[in-house]
Amino acid sequence: MTVLVVDDQSAVRDALCEMVEALGYHCLAACNGEEAWRILQTEHVDVVLSDWQMPRMNGVELCQRIRNAENGNHYTYFILLTGLSDKEHFLRAMEAGADGCYEKCSNLNEIRAYLGSAERLVNLHRRLERESQTSLRAARTDPLTQLGNRLRLDEDLATVWSRTKRYRSTCAMAIVDVDEFKSYNDQFGHLAGDAVLQRIAQTIRRNVRDVDGVYRYGGEEFLVLLPEQALRQAVRAMNRVRKTIEQLSILNTSARRIVSVSIGVAELDPSVDASIDAWLARADAALYRAKALGRNRVEI
Numbered sequence: 001m002t003v004l005v006v007d008d009q010s011a012v013r014d015a016l017c018e019m020v021e022a023l024g025y026h027c028l029a030a031c032n033g034e035e036a037w038r039i040l041q042t043e044h045v046d047v048v049l050s051d052w053q054m055p056r057m058n059g060v061e062l063c064q065r066i067r068n069a070e071n072g073n074h075y076t077y078f079i080l081l082t083g084l085s086d087k088e089h090f091l092r093a094m095e096a097g098a099d100g101c102y103e104k105c106s107n108l109n110e111i112r113a114y115l116g117s118a119e120r121l122v123n124l125h126r127r128l129e130r131e132s133q134t135s136l137r138a139a140r141t142d143p144l145t146q147l148g149n150r151l152r153l154d155e156d157l158a159t160v161w162s163r164t165k166r167y168r169s170t171c172a173m174a175i176v177d178v179d180e181f182k183s184y185n186d187q188f189g190h191l192a193g194d195a196v197l198q199r200i201a202q203t204i205r206r207n208v209r210d211v212d213g214v215y216r217y218g219g220e221e222f223l224v225l226l227p228e229q230a231l232r233q234a235v236r237a238m239n240r241v242r243k244t245i246e247q248l249s250i251l252n253t254s255a256r257r258i259v260s261v262s263i264g265v266a267e268l269d270p271s272v273d274a275s276i277d278a279w280l281a282r283a284d285a286a287l288y289r290a291k292a293l294g295r296n297r298v299e300i
């Protein structure tokens, strides 16, 4: 836990810093609110231990400033240590967003108690933050293949769409559909089918660039976003994917064939595509052509 000590009197500041460090916390120091605010812009601070009366920016102003700038991602626990310890000042401090307002002291046990209470909240906040990150990720991940799911795809499509238009760059999309997969399931069962989908997902992921997004689009359909790729490059990449899947040589005896995929590719063209759905529809139409032309092929 990092504690920022703010006081205009260097003797007080040094004594506080010594105690904070003796208690095992990492300590930063500032001589007024303005300097503290500057430090907060670049350093990760969990707790501010601040004097009230200081030149340039006082402790209550600093506290208000921190609270106004908070965005929900990080909470700064704020303790005021002050000579102004009557009830009226205490209320003003709490209204400004302080978590504690105590009389100035140089007693290690008191500082231990104040920082201990701060630490409980900091730890709780960290745990909530970690858990919410984990569940945000889980909500966007397909459990079978560990690829991004529809929710993740919708978010990334919106990002790619606005970025591509703003920077007049390019982006290609590919929809990958497993050929005659119903008959594979019918013969070998759904669990065996799931294992094939996992292998295909892994093969796609390994044969495109790290910056490309791979998603489970539907049951046995995958979608690949290839930023900065023009149509021809994307077709080349997807042919590599198609061939590698063919080389897995997974037998689909009831269909008398090896498991393969058909792929439709479309490059985003802001002058043609009025919406994301229009772009998706062009990739889907290309996929339909790949199916109609005999499957196990890439079409545009």
Ligand code: GH3
Pocket (backbone or CB within 6 Å): 177, 178, 179, 180, 181, 182, 183, 185, 189, 190, 191, 192, 193, 194, 197, 218, 219, 220, 291, 295
């Ligand atoms: P086509 O070559 O025209 O794509 O033929 P197809 O049989 O693959 O296409 P169709 O859309 O008729 O059927 C898709 C099949 O994919 C239906 C279902 O058996 C299978 N499928 C869809 N989702 C899953 C899944 O999550 N697990 C498994 N094992 N099979 C799935």
Ligand code: MG
Pocket (backbone or CB within 6 Å): 007, 008, 009, 051, 052, 053, 054
């Ligand atoms: Mg002072």
Ligand code: MG
Pocket (backbone or CB within 6 Å): 177, 178, 220, 221
């Ligand atoms: Mg399908």
Ligand code: MG
Pocket (backbone or CB within 6 Å): 177, 178, 179, 180, 181, 220
């Ligand atoms: Mg299919």
